[in-house]
Amino acid sequence: FLWRWFDELYVLLDLLLQQHCLARCSASFSENFYSLKRIPAGDRGERPLATAGLPKGQHWKSLLLLVLVPYLKGKLEKLVSSLREEDEYSIHPPSSSWKRFYRAFLAAYPFVNMTWEGWFLIQQLSYILGKAEHHSPMLRLAGVRLVRLTAEDIQALENRSAGDTSSQTPSIQTRVQSAVRKTLGGVAFSLSTGLSVSMFFLQFLDWWYSSENQETIKSLTALPAPPPPVHLDGGAASALLPRLRSLCPLCRKVRVNATALATSGFVFCYRCAYAYVKSHQRCPVTGYATELQHLVKLYSPES
Structure with a gap:
């Protein structure tokens, strides 16, 4: 929010x-x-x-x-x-x-x-x-x-x-205001200290994910390769695939601005894939969880 x-x-x-x-x-x-x-x-x-x-x-x-x-x-x-x-x-x-x-x-x-x-x-x-x-x-x-x-x-x-501090015997209101000022001062000091620590932490993250440190990250966070996509053989999902590979599986028309989903590898029109992924957050064919950043635009040699 x-x-x-x-x-x-x-x-x-x-x-x-x-x-x-x-x-x-x-x-x-x-x-x-x-x-x-x-x-x-x-x-x-x-x-x-x-x-x-x-x-x-x-x-x-x-x-x-x-x-x-x-x-x-x-x-x-x-x-x-x-x-x-x-x-x-x-x-x-x-x-x-x-x-x-x-x-x-x-x-x-x-x-x-x-x-x-x-x-x-x-x-x-x-x-x-x-x-x-x-x-x-x-x-x-x-x-x-x-x-x-x-x-x-x-x-x-x-x-x-400074306010009016000429009175020798401060009133209750003055004491309350002084206590509030001290409390706010302590909060401000805590926030400034927290900001300094946060900046150090952000600098550390920037170093951790820098290109010079990628080899170290790969060695520390190496994960096994994910399994290949589920084979679409005669299921309900395979019915979504058109017979011609040049057609978009969603609109069933010749693809415009061909775009692949990095999560599944299937190719759609950019407009179709963008609208579907934005609404459902998954691949329309395999159902794999997909975000907008997984859209990869393809450029053919003719273009």
């Missing part, structure tokens, strides 16, 4: 993080890390403190542009990648209106993406040459600009983090 909805969960957590930083520091998480803050673009007088926050309009624009635009761009890139794969293997019939539509979309996408990236490049060059006050179009759309934190900003942020 977490893997399937990873992008959405990431956006939700990013939304909470950026909302917290914009409300408390008038900056995104990375901008605050580099001692920057956002102020309204037309504000040329006395700059407000970072703890004052942005006006409501600039705040919500900044939040949406920081979180929503990268999410939509990532989703669009995944969609384009998926459509290109489907177009390459001709999953949809050639005459379908849907296929004509997404082929036109795939043809137009590189130009749209080039325009988007060129917009950012021109804005950055203008900023470097002193012709613009924004290095990113997203800041211009949000109606804000970046400035350095002043000593007053840093002092205000430190005071806000």
Whole structure:
């Protein structure tokens, strides 16, 4: 579930993080890390403190542009990648209106993406040459600009983090808040330590499965060869096989984009095999357990 909805969960957590930083520091998480803050673009007088926050309009624009635009761009890139794969293997019939539509979309996408990236490049060059006050179009759309934190900003942020500790006898609420902060600090430390250990473990797995280590792996994890496929002789499964070898066992037509199943060796149309394996997770002839990664496209000398 977490893997399937990873992008959405990431956006939700990013939304909470950026909302917290914009409300408390008038900056995104990375901008605050580099001692920057956002102020309204037309504000040329006395700059407000970072703890004052942005006006409501600039705040919500900044939040949406920081979180929503990268999410939509990532989703669009995944969609384009998926459509290109489907177009390459001709999953949809050639005459379908849907296929004509997404082929036109795939043809137009590189130009749209080039325009988007060129917009950012021109804005950055203008900023470097002193012709613009924004290095990113997203800041211009949000109606804000970046400035350095002043000593007053840093002092205000430190005071806000420390809270009101002038009272000699802290109240029960203050004690509870202090205990919660200590607990969260311990959890954060545990997570950071676990992350370091996890990175070491991932590096170990990367080494273990590296090409240089394959011979060692084969010697340690050698398994006996699997038995040959069950001989289809007069059973119900053999009735699925057409008499002509050039026909697909599923659609009974001449194969298009011939594709073999690595688990059984039988050859089908790519569209037929893809749809069947995706629905049933097995070979349609032998019944052997099969996944989509077991589809192997065949290329004849004529093609």
